[in-house]
Amino acid sequence: MRAKSASALMAALAFATFARADELSDLAAKATTQQPVLWYESSQPEQIALVTKAFNAKYPAIRIQYVRIPGGNTIAARIIQETQANARTASLMTSGSTQLAPLLERKLVLSRDWQALRVAKDMPQTPFAIPVATSMFVGLYNSRKIPADKAPATWDDFISKRFEGKLGTWVRPPGFVDLVALHGEDKTRDLLKRLVTLKPLLYAAPELIAQQIAAGEIDAGIGFFHSSQATIDSGAPVAVKFLDPTPINTIWGVVIEKGSNPEGAQVLAAWLVSPEGARIYEDATKRGNPWLPGTETAKRVGSNRISQMPLMDMANTARISDDFSKILGDVRAVR
Amino acid sequence: MMPAWPVLALGLLLGWLVLVPLALLTVAAFKPTGLLHDPGFTLNNVAEIYGSGDFWHLVRATLVFGVGSSVFALLTGAALAWLVERTDLPLRNATRTLVILQMAMPPFLLAVGWIMMLSPRTGVVNHALVAMFGLEAPPFDIYTLSGMIFVEGLSLVPSAFLILAPAMRNMDPSLEEAAAMSGASNTQIAAKVTARLLAPALIGTGLYLFMVCLVVFDIPGTIGMPSRIFVISSHIYALANDNPRGLPEYGQIGAIAFFFVVMLVCTAFAYQHFMRSGSRFVTVTGKNFRPRRIPLGRWRPAVFIAVLAYFALTIVMPLAIIVWTSFMPWLQPPSLDALSTATWKNHADVFANPTIATAAAHSLIIALGASSAVALISVLCSYTIVRTRLPGRRLIDLLTFMPLAIPGILLATALIYVYLTFKFVPVYGTIGIIAIAYLTTYLSFGTRSANGVMVQVHAEIEEAARTSGASQAQTLRRVMLPIIWPSIGAIWFWVFAHCLRELTQALMLQGVDNATLPTVLYGYWSTGQPTKAAALGVWMMAIMLCVVIIWRLIERRSASRMGGE
Structure with missing residues (x-):
């Protein structure tokens, strides 16, 4: 409508x-x-x-x-x-x-x-x-705890058993919603469900993800590029990985x-x-x-594929957003 | 005979401050979008909230959180107040100052400090205990309901202390002395005389703390939300800020307000029941007295060490963590490695921020205005409620209690509507609307504290003044006020401290030029600069320390004029 x-x-x-x-x-x-x-x-x-x-x-x-x-x-x-x-x-x-x-x-x-x-x-x-x-959704990790040769590089690397209980992300799902455009809805939903089983910490502000990685509270996270910059600029051991596709x-x-x-x-x-x-x-x-x-x-x-829900597809975006919010809400049940 | 117009004037003022916002929230609950001017009415919001099993799960968690935190705060605050006011504990003035100083720390910074101490992964205390005792796993996990109760309880101890300390100070020692003469031990006197005399103040304080715990957000938001441990207040925050469809769920938020109102009415009923029997607890009579101090005897050193340990745990350690963080380039737990990165830059950046001076001025003006208004209105209301028989006084009591049922987010939402609708009070977007929000929010504390003390003052004191020809106003000004002055000072100070650190409402009511220190602090925090937030927090605590010292000096001068300690 x-x-x-x-x-x-x-x-x-x-x-x-x-x-x-x-x-x-x-x-x-x-x-x-x-x-x-x-x-x-x-x-x-x-x-x-x-x-x-x-x-x-x-x-x-x-x-x-x-x-x-x-x-x-x-x-x-x-x-x-x-x-x-x-x-x-x-x-x-x-x-x-x-x-x-x-x-x-x-x-x-x-x-x-x-x-x-x-x-x-x-x-x-x-x-x-x-x-x-644009706000770009990226992978973040503690470069002091994770050496470069073992650094996660793909969506599957970040959302893996290796980071169970040591992963953080934003409490809101817009990054995952935009990933749907190139990754597909079912595949992204599966990814998100897998994330939830890893018992991530869900932060009220995306800026907290980089801070908590720097503090050692979590080893890795999925958050926004811009909101991690203040922490990185201060010299904190936080590295950014642009994932493919990159949701914006x-x-x-x-x-x-x-x-x-x-x-x-x-x-x-x-x-x-x-x-x-x-x-x-x-x-x-x-x-x-x-x-x-x-x-x-x-x-x-650069050459990364950027993934974003079309602006005019607002109804569909809202539906997926509702659905993904509920999935993230299930973290309470597994933690 | 006292004229009825003061009750009418107070009623009108309280109605404006409390009933108008609540009425608008009620309407919002029945609007499909929760936005007042959107078309249509619905019962969906109410049905969705109260028909959901999730909500009742939240209620259970909230009640556990509320009871746990308030009992913890009440017991600790009462014990400290009793030790300071009624025993020969060494360094009592310093102890009083330290308890009060705890209030200077913004609760969410306190929560961050405790996360850095008790996090299972990076907590300094956990690491130290694992290393010291060779434990296999860290003994504490702050990300639990118990962790939230512990930190919330600690943050409320100064409030419990400030309400209870004047009540303990004003106690007539004759009953205790009579018990002692009859051979009762100190423990028996404390349990059977002191505790019973203090019953109205203890019950009033407990109920007040419980209601505060139901609506408080900072600590549940900082500790509970990342691990998805929700209470109702954090659920309200999520409904207001994290709705994936872009508009806050004001309708559901309004519907939740009914729950708080019901809780409040039950609590108010219980409170009034205890206050009605207040005459049994009159302890300040017309006779001159000097409060009796109970000697701690051989327990004195042990109790003193316990008090020191409490301060080490609740003030020194969190404060040290915040100070540490303020010198770090990024958030990191204490270590020798990290020490080598220490820098003054955060403090320099805070002072170089062009908005700091204005925000500090706004915070001080708001805090001064709101705390003075709360103190004044609280005294007038309490005097009317406790010392007169005027019709409508119970309604006044209920109205002053009601703001407790309105979580900060709800009140701020309602005030936006109130002052957008009634533009003849041109405060929308200014520091005025924040001051009004604080006046409304903290009025409950002011009247509960003032009620607790007024009920202790025997009517014979007033009767003596009236017999000597004093009017009701003169009696209030010349007789009652000097007696309850320490309590008024405590109310003023408590509100001042809370205004200086309050965040949720200041954020929601932000306009073009009404930033406060906490909103600047939150700005640092929410843009990935927690170390600058800590630096600003340290300076806010320094301001509070100055205020505490000034207040204590005034209090001591006043006490020495009255012939007290």
Whole structure:
């Protein structure tokens, strides 16, 4: 139902939207006369401060206010609550597809032709979302406990008896859900069930996985590349292994129609997916855009096959996500 | 005759603080999505929660956790309070300060400290015991319900101590002296006189701690969730944050609130039952007295060593682990190898963070505002509940008890709706909404503590003041307040400390410019920088130490003015 209405919207927009060459400048000029752009995301304020500083070097008159929503899973709820109460709400949300679905359902998202704002044609965009960055799901292990020649290198290596009781992962399953796109649903479900029998520790925040590997609490884990970087940068003995296929979870830039300064939000979103904006966002948050050549993320992905559920397959993604969450929930039963 | 308007004013204020959020949560329970303005009504959320076997399994685990933690905290806190206030234990003031200092440690950092000590894989204590006694397996596993009970119990000891210590201090020693004259031993006096005199305070404290354990999240979240040991509060967190479909399950969360309300009503009924018989426990009479100290005799050195061991275990070791972590480049257990990597960088980075100064200012303003408001409102409510016969006073008592039934996540969710809906109170997204959340949350503690002390003060003291021509307000200000001043100070301090470290609600109510120290600390933690989180935690504890010292100085000056110790 959701996917159907979204497809209809896309089709309608294809006919209705006509780009104008100077639309970005027009929007930028209009944005300066309005209240600040309110931006909701889950990154640390210090990280986003670096991004907004660079943005303001280019667009000094567009003011931005940032609110961190920890974990990112309540951004949509907050926008809905604020919109329903006619209160000031975000005009830009950068988050995963699960946050987009409830906003689309309530017709809160602004649709537009992003190419008119100079967004690259070959980016996997829709009228209501553009890919700002991706979270890459990777294998992690303690390089002091596991020598390089014995390091796990494949999904089966990580999810093996060798790591029983010594493995950790995130309590949420989006990495495994995205793996379904290339690995297949049944095969991924079997993998996840095998993981559960290994009695893994399930952490509330993905950042904890690298920390606990560094501390020796677990030997290996499956988590996000970006959320392990702070630990690795501190010199901790944590190594990253890009698995094949590599699941990625895209962070979509979404403009809220009734948000505070939607014009400014469009300018900011378009800048975030420009080569300059993407580089700065990647430097600050360690999450990069694999569709922009030259980003570190594009280089890292390299020849790996990347696996991601299609954005418009939201209903199916939600179904698989529900199913996989329940499987992870069974850890309680075996531990 | 006291006019009725103070009760009305208190009722309106409490209704706004407590009933309005609860009403919105109730409506949310019957909404299909849990979002108030979404269309339709349903019973599905209630049916899904209460028809599920999993929920009743959670209730069982939660009750075990609640009873275990609260009994542990009550026994330990009462023993410490008795030793400090009623015996000749050496270094009593230092002991009091150390117990209180425990409150400075954010509970989730405390949990991290205990994980690093009692983890079966990396726990320092486990490793030491295995090495010392040649054990085949580590003796402790923190990732169990018992581990959670132990750490939660420890974290609540200062609360139990702070409620019980003033009650013990205010006891009239004449009954104990009479028992001693009749040949009763110290043990008999403690069991048959002291414990019975303290019954209202002990029962009130126990029930309060039990309710706190039902809703508390930090320790179940940090220790229990990774190994999938859930209690209701961590289940609520999962419903709010880990729903795979993207929206928090506010409907189910609202439905769970009914369970807490039922638990609370039962607890409140039990509490009121004991308080009604409070006159039996009056211990502060019009007669001048100096509390009698019980000599520990030959047990004195042994008890003192036991107290030292307790502090070594509960303060020195976790604090040492946190301080250690704050100097490490990454999270690692103590070892000589790790020592060679020690660095000041985390502390330097914390002070270089441009948001720290603002967050510290916000935390202090919120803590000062909320703690002062809680102390003031608690005294007024308790005076009305315990010392007057005004109609509606029992309702006031119930309203002050009710916030205990609202877990922090639920209250924050409700407050978002309240202040989005009633925009004439423009606090949404500001530090004001956090202060209101704390005022509501901690009001229960304030009134329980104040009730426990007020009930001990004999009516003859007030009657003497009234006979001398004092008005009710003058009696409260000139007679009651000086007597209960240590308790008010304790309430103020307890709330201040808890406001300074509270995380869950501050995170949920975060706006453009209302960051607090705990949210910055959590930011470090949740972005893979636990060592910086530890560094900030160390400085937060330093702030608390300063506050403890100032408070203790004021308390001593006040006590010496009153002619006490």
